[in-house]
Amino acid sequence: MECYVCKSSRGCALECTQPKRGLGLHVSCGLNAGIWIEYQEAKASGVVAGFCLEHTKLWNKQQLLTGKYYKIVSRGKK
Incomplete structure (x- = not known):
């Protein structure tokens, strides 16, 4: 799947979680x-x-609205 941010098909891309969206992205690009x-x-x-x-x-x-979330941050960032 192509990353819609960097336009590369290399590596592993996540697909947008919303159904039928069909957009992929690398975690680091995101x-x-x-x-x-x-x-x-x-x-x-x-x-x-x-x-x-x-x-x-x-x-x-x-x-x-909820104040609840989890966010993955890249290494080296706080």
Whole structure:
């Protein structure tokens, strides 16, 4: 799947979590572009969800309303 941020098909790309969106992105590209990456804990493991820029804006609204979110940050950043 091609990363819609850097336009490369190399590496592993997450698909936007919203159904039928079909946009992929590398986690590092998404973090650099300010796109939300969410980690959802489950009973036995976790799930990483990525959002395209449009859905990132919607997620920001939801985060402001609930105050609850998880964000993955790249190494070296605090």
